[in-house]
Amino acid sequence: SQTIHQWPATLVQPVGSPLSLECTVEGTSNPNLYWYRQAAGRGLQLLFYSVGIGQISSEVPQNLSASRPQDRQFILSSKKLLLSDSGFYLCAWSGPGQGHSGANVLTFGAGSRLTVL
Amino acid sequence: GEDVEQSLFLSVREGDSSVINCTYTDSSSTYLYWYKQEPGAGLQLLTYIFSNMDMKQDQRLTVLLNKKDKHLSLRIADTQTGDSAIYFCAESPRSGGSYIPTFGRGTSLIVHP
Numbered sequence: 001s002q003t004i005h006q007w008p009a010t011l012v013q014p015v016g017s018p019l020s021l022e023c024t025v026e027g028t029s030n031p032n033l034y035w036y037r038q039a040a041g042r043g044l045q046l047l048f049y050s051v052g053i054g055q056i057s058s059e060v061p062q063n064l065s066a067s068r069p070q071d072r073q074f075i076l077s078s079k080k081l082l083l084s085d086s087g088f089y090l091c092a093w094s095g096p097g098q099g100h101s102g103a104n105v106l107t108f109g110a111g112s113r114l115t116v117l
Numbered sequence: 118g119e120d121v122e123q124s125l126f127l128s129v130r131e132g133d134s135s136v137i138n139c140t141y142t143d144s145s146s147t148y149l150y151w152y153k154q155e156p157g158a159g160l161q162l163l164t165y166i167f168s169n170m171d172m173k174q175d176q177r178l179t180v181l182l183n184k185k186d187k188h189l190s191l192r193i194a195d196t197q198t199g200d201s202a203i204y205f206c207a208e209s210p211r212s213g214g215s216y217i218p219t220f221g222r223g224t225s226l227i228v229h230p
Contacts, residue, residue, distance in 0.1 A: 034217070043222030044160075044205065090159055103148040103167070104209045104216050108159030 002027035006091050006109035013116055019064075019078040021112050023091030026072065031093040033074040034106065035066055038088040050074060086116045123206050123221035130229050135193040137224045139206030142187065146211040150218060151180065151191045154203040163191070163204075167211070193226075201228045 003026045013019060025031050035047040046059045048066035056066050063082060067075045074091060092106040120142040129135045141149065147168045152160040166173045166180050166189075173180045179192040193200055203225050207218040 044220040046217060049217060092159075102211070103150075103165050104218055105150070105162055105165065106160070106218060108152075108161070111157070111159050113157075 004109045006112050011114045013081050016080045019081050021076040023074045025093045034092040035076050036090040081116045083116050088113050121219050121221035123224045126225050128227045129196050135196045137191045137204050139189040141208045147208050149189050150207040152205040196228050198228045
């Protein structure tokens with residue numbers, strides 16, 4: 001069966017420090033991968049998605065970046081965190097090719113809570 | 118573009134039925150989803166429906182779709198305290214354009230004993 005792992009679960013970082021959140025998926029190949037941010041009362045904001053290794057699409061301009069060095073690994077990074085980067089970050093995956101002619105069901109990780117002080 | 122709207126809060130008494138509503142704007146064939154998020158956790162898919170269907174039932178959950186009004190609802194029968202969570206409505210087009218689901222802001226369901 002497929003599983004998705006995110007870490008760390010909780011992170012407290014000072015303003016200006018770097019960030020690295022990691023997400024891995026097991027039990028599938030060539031998944032579509034997504035990073036979302038959930039700020040209090042603002043729902044889910046899509047940050048990045050990837051349909052393959054090295055293929056990253058950015059939805060929102062910000063000081064965050066994403067990379068996909070391996071097929072089932074998705075990393076969210078920042079060189080210098082801002083206070084506004086605080087939030088709950090969710091990684092998700094969906095089956096390869098899903099969405100083109102059928103339902104695009106996302107499976108989410110447990111999330112990473114980032115507090116920038 | 119797609120837009121999904123939900124009310125932010127719903128409070129019900131344990132044992133009553135809960136009805137969570139959602140409206141969407143995409144006029145093309147689309148899939149519509151309901152996800153549940155428990156405190157401090159990720160989202161979990163509850164059910165989804167294609168826009169050519171009117172209703173889908175799964176145990177205590179009933180999804181109703183009014184295509185004309187672009188209105189989707191999730192009914193939870195015999196609501197329990199364990200149903201307290203945030204419920205997200207989402208839609209994704211069946212073909213063409215971005216297939217990535219657009220999520221609503223979520224409805225916080227509070228169940229009182």
